[in-house]
Amino acid sequence: CGKCHRYLKMIESRPQRLHCPICNETYTVPQNGTIRLYKEVRCPLDDFELLLWSQGTKGKNIVFCPYCFSHPPFANMPKGSACHWCLHPTCPQSMESRAVDACPECPNGLFVLDDSTAPKYRFNCNRCPTMLLVSDAIKQISVGNVPCEKCSAMHLHIKLDPAKLPKAAGDEGESETRTTFSECAFCSDVLCHLFQLVQSRQEARQSNSARGGSNTRAGGRRGRRPGGRTRAGLS
Secondary structure, three states: OOOOOOOOEEEOOOOOEEEEOOOOEEEEOOOOOEEEEEEEEEOOOOOOEEEEEEOOOOOOEEEEOHHHHHOOOOOOOOOOOOHHHOOOOOOOOOHHHHEEEEOOOOOOOEEEEEEEEOOEEEEEEOOOOEEEEEOOOEEEEEEEEEEOOOOOOEEEEEEEOHHHOOHHHOOHHHHHHOOEEEEOOOOOOOOHHHEEEEEOOHHHHHHHHHHOOOOOHHHHHOOOOOOHHHHHHHO
């Protein structure tokens, strides 16, 4: 609890919720998933420890603050918003820090970096079930603050494991010598093949079949909507 700094209790009966016996306050949480602590990181707005809600290996992972989830801190955030909707300008977990590009599968959605299972990474759309899976060849990834001049996606800082690079990832000589990138992954002939667009859970198999396992180069070039990440995520 960010107020009394004592442990919150998870009430397992549906709907699941968190309760602080000291403050006598109850907080709603996302349903139909597992919830655990997230890296012992605290929300900069209310000092509550962040939690991770997960649907498992084939579903989404969402980081959220129990207090913000019940009491949205910004006017444009609806109740039940997790960190991938947060407009905090400097929090490392917020949409402002982690959104990379517009989702090609839904209006107004943004792909937000999910590093909760690092070194396995992915990007989750903050509006629909679409996910952007990241190849195991990428051993480290973070979102930069420079937009691509061609497609407006944010540059990514990427470190590759050359031993895991597929042959189709580009020139073999270059992949052996260059393992660090700070650029737009969707406009790069080497990097664009290391991402795959899918739907979470059962929808993932249907999406792969329909698209033939296509990568996201075309989706990435779509870029963000006018107004940048904030407007795209909340309009």
